[in-house]
Amino acid sequence: MERMDDTSEGAAPHPQGPPGRPLDSRAELSEFLRSRRARLQPQDVGLTGFGRHRRVPGLRREELAQLAGVSVAYYTRLEQGNGRNVSSEVLDAIARALRLTDAEHAHLTRLAKPKALKKKRAARRQHMRPALQRLLDSVDGTPAYVVGRRSDILAWNAAAAALFGDWGELAPKDRNWARICFLDARARDFFVDWEQKASDIVSYLRMDAGCYPNDTELSALVGELSVKSDEFRRLWATHDVKEKGHGVKRMRHPLVGELTLSYETLRLPDDCDQSLVMYHAEPGSPSAQGLRLLASWGRDASSVGSGAR
Template sequence: MANNAEEIKKFLRARRDAVRPSQVGLANYPGRRVPGLRREEVAQLAGVSVDYYTRLEQGRLTSASEGVILSIAEALRLTPAETQYLRDLLRPQPRRGAEAAPPQQVRPELLRMLNGLHDQPAFVLGRRNEVLASNDLLDALFTPFNHRPANERNLLRWMLLDPAARSLYLDWAQVTSEVVGVLRAEAGRNPDDPQIAAFVAELRAVSSEFRTWWAERTVVERTWGSKRFNHPVVGRLDITYEALSLPGDPDQILFVYAGKTDDDLGKLRILASWYAQSVLHRAAGKDTAQSQPDEAAGQNSRHA
């Protein structure tokens, strides 16, 4: 990630350009040369001097009081996640230096909980969107993360680079851009983490979509919501999800999915049964590629 001064400059400029004058009660007269707000307009709305805001946006100031942060956030119509990101930039936590954070591990008790959820896909996400642990139903829904090498279990990398992920999500661009926004928030909390910087550089090099979304500087925090899938085994599947912060493990998030309707729950159970059978086939050295379509078609017809 760029140094704080550069990121403050780019973030404030991006958010200023995104606000239309009419959104904040200002006239948008013909011939206006900027797409969003002028610096002096932001300063007026935030109740600070034009010189102060200019120095802030130019990166010549790298700290601000909580009151100023909140005033600027209101002027720029920032979301709570974007406000926290600005707070992280302007009131950074004590730096740990350019040292890699220690590897993350999921507690055994949490692993047992994951494996006990038979009708609900669930997984634990760590820094930089690594899938630290997942249950079988999540692997059946997404991809067998548990059978991948540890360095190939990154959710965002899979979403961006695996064609199967693009086919799975009915709203792939929206969902994936939001996960990029989650990484932006993580980068704001850990501006000196070399692993985040390396991961961002890797994705910028291999994905044009990532480069576009990263440059937009949208910030997203995980909360709750719904997703729509088109799964090759069970077809259309709608789920709801909750993103739960883990006490004692602040850099780990537990995701629990649930079928949105009884029909979706039935499809999840079909998916669980299919995956269990496919695991047995793999263990026996059999190829499931040919049997999958016929089995899935029969199961779907019985639950139409």
């Protein structure tokens, strides 16, 4: 086992520093491990939970250390944010013990070994190839957009504008799913499962924070939302992480009523921070008819009323 430097027994710093400052990877590691340990019970992992009254939610440190095959002192130092010399093998064992998903495992590794990240700051501005906009415009009737780091909406087609509202009317910094979801009251009416949408967005931001701990714009966004939204603070504190994927969203559009749409997320091969998101409806369904109506009205996106901009 590789040696890990000692640290004090005190708690790690709070994970959210002043707005605009980089996020503290050491504190993020500590809080992430605590949150994953708290969600497991002894019976979940084949251990006997002795005693009726447990002072901590979930597994104790010694129980987790036993499952991972490391000493309690070693795991304690890691959970206090000191992962500088931890080996990949130990991280793999802890990930298995905590039953982490692939996304959570990758997040743990980035937090514990930040020096392994590329030593570059996230670019202040994100650029999209013009050919991608032409591709979006060619997808007639199918809502599609490109999303980048920090949940920034970088480009979209007329069908997306008809569905979600014309993001072109917003200031560039407000073309951001996190700001839209938590700061625009219309989003709560638009997304039938608003809580799930909000949870997904926060999970994506957590992944970005692990990939780019020095991104001051991301830190500023987290700070702003933490001040302005109780729901964001609550969800951020869960430390959940998730990769963008596929699924189903239910929406309540002011013009065509309720829509049930499937979505697919395709990561762009030449920029892993950008993803193409496309929505579609089951053929012959009322939602498919609704999308057709929106497409006919939305070729001039500015003529459409507001959705969940």
